[in-house]
Amino acid sequence: MMKNIGLFLLVVVATFVVAATAGSFYQDFEITWGGERAKIYENGNLLTLSLDRASGSGFRSKKEYLFGKIDMQLKLVPGNSAGTVTAYYLSSLGPTHDEIDFEFLGNLSGDPYTLHTNVFSQGKGNREQQFHLWFDPTKDFHTYSVQWNPASIIFSVDGTPIREFKNLETKGVPFPKNQPMRIYSSLWNAEDWATRGGLVKTDWSKAPFTASYRNFNALTSSSTGQSLDATGLAKIHWVQKNYMIYNYCTDIRRFPQGLPPECSIA
Ligand SMILES: *[C@@H]1O[C@H](CO)[C@@H](O)[C@H](O)[C@H]1NC(C)=O
Numbered sequence: 001m002m003k004n005i006g007l008f009l010l011v012v013v014a015t016f017v018v019a020a021t022a023g024s025f026y027q028d029f030e031i032t033w034g035g036e037r038a039k040i041y042e043n044g045n046l047l048t049l050s051l052d053r054a055s056g057s058g059f060r061s062k063k064e065y066l067f068g069k070i071d072m073q074l075k076l077v078p079g080n081s082a083g084t085v086t087a088y089y090l091s092s093l094g095p096t097h098d099e100i101d102f103e104f105l106g107n108l109s110g111d112p113y114t115l116h117t118n119v120f121s122q123g124k125g126n127r128e129q130q131f132h133l134w135f136d137p138t139k140d141f142h143t144y145s146v147q148w149n150p151a152s153i154i155f156s157v158d159g160t161p162i163r164e165f166k167n168l169e170t171k172g173v174p175f176p177k178n179q180p181m182r183i184y185s186s187l188w189n190a191e192d193w194a195t196r197g198g199l200v201k202t203d204w205s206k207a208p209f210t211a212s213y214r215n216f217n218a219l220t221s222s223s224t225g226q227s228l229d230a231t232g233l234a235k236i237h238w239v240q241k242n243y244m245i246y247n248y249c250t251d252i253r254r255f256p257q258g259l260p261p262e263c264s265i266a
Contacts, residue, residue, distance in 0.1 A: 028216060029059045033186075037208070045215075049187040050208040051077075051084060058186030065090065066180040068220040071145045074104075076113060077209040078138035081106025083191030083202030086211045090146060090181040096123040098176030100146050100153055104137065105194045106209075113137055114245065117155055119165045121174040127260070129163055130246035131239065141214060150177050152227040161232050162239045166262070173262045183218075187211050 024044025031038040034057020037050040049057045070090070077084050084106035091099040099120035104113050112132045119127045135142065147154040153176070155163040167175040187209065191202045228236060240247075248254065249263035 023216070025059075025213070025216070028063070028218075029061055029183075031057070031059050032184075033058050047213040048210050049086075049185065049213075050210045051187045051189060052207040052209075053204050056186055056188035058184065058188075060185075061183040063218075064092075064180035064182050065148075065218060065220060067149050067177075068218050069145060069147045070183060070219075071143050071215070071217045072183075072185075072213060073141040073143050073215040074137070075139075075141045075212040076104050076137045077106055077187070077211050080109045080203050080206050081113070081138070081209060082108050082195040082200040083189055084187065084209050085190045085194050086185070086187050088144060088183075088185045090148070090183055091120075092176075092179035092181045094123075098122065098179050098181060099125065100148065100155075100176070100181070102144055102146075102155065104211075105190075107195055108200060115157075115162075117163055119153060119176070121176050124174070126248060127165070127262075128246060128248050129244060131162055131243045132245055133157065134243060141212070143215070148176075149226065150175075154228065154232075160239060161228055161236045162243075164228055164232075164236060166227060168262050171261055173260075185213065 025040045025047040026044040029047065034049065034055050037052070037055060037057035038047070038059055040047050047059065049059070051057065072088065074086070074088065076086055086104040086106075087101070089099060089101040089103070091097055097120065099118070101116070101118040101120075103116040103118075105116060107113055115131045115133060117129050117131070118125050143158050145156045145159075147156070151167050153165040154161050167177070169175050189202055191200075192198045249259060252259065
């Protein structure tokens with residue numbers, strides 16, 4: 001009898017140990033490709049992806065999300081990262097999928113990364129905005145967040161909003177709100193377009209290239225604010241004025257038939 005109680009207690013303790021690692025990369029994510037190039041360390045608190053000449057690597061969330069505030073800290077490929085792309089995004093599946101994208105395009109040492117963002121709704125994207133950052137994203141971890149609710153999608157960096165995509169369904173612009181999405185990330189090579197439109201090639205002598213992830217947090221309550229308040233709007237204006245390098249909403253040559261409807265409303 002005593003022996004059985006001892007065993008029972010052991011099982012209880014073991015269960016608590018497992019529960020204590022909740023929120024770890026082991027629990028929330030699965031490696032989807034690249035084999036040994038994707039690794040989880042430190043009891044599940046750190047994940048790294050790497051890229052070499054043979055392959056990149058990637059992971060995805062086990063859960064699907066429909067609205068929420070999703071934070072991840074990333075430290076990007078340092079040094080000469082030209083041609084590498086670290087994609088971090090939410091996406092549903094199928095030809096009419098929705099998608100919310102962060103993509104980090106590497107660069108030569110000392111040249112700035114480009115943060116590329118996009119929003120797909122019902123299979124249609126073409127809503128790119130690109131930014132430079134106000135810090136070196138390879139030196140430390142920084143928090144990249146998506147706040148997604150039925151009224152708007154807000155992209156932020158270290159708590160500073162950089163982009164808002166509002167729900168303008170009443171004006172005929174589809175908004176992602178019916179399809180749950182998973183979180184995906186991958187590190188891959190896109191030297192044909194990533195760095196200065198493919199002019200700068202990847203220096204494979206620097207491989208493997210590595211990006212790191214930590215402190216994932218998902219707040220799935222739909223009460224994550226509605227849209228930006230005055231302070232948020234002031235911050236977004238600061239970022240867009242000083243760090244935005246491309247905005248589809250001002251690319252008249254690309255849309256000779258007229259800019260997308262959300263552009264004139266915004
Ligand atoms: C790389 O650096 C150049 C020079 O500063 C810059 O024009 C470009 O936007 C940067 N990013 C990419 C991805 O090429």
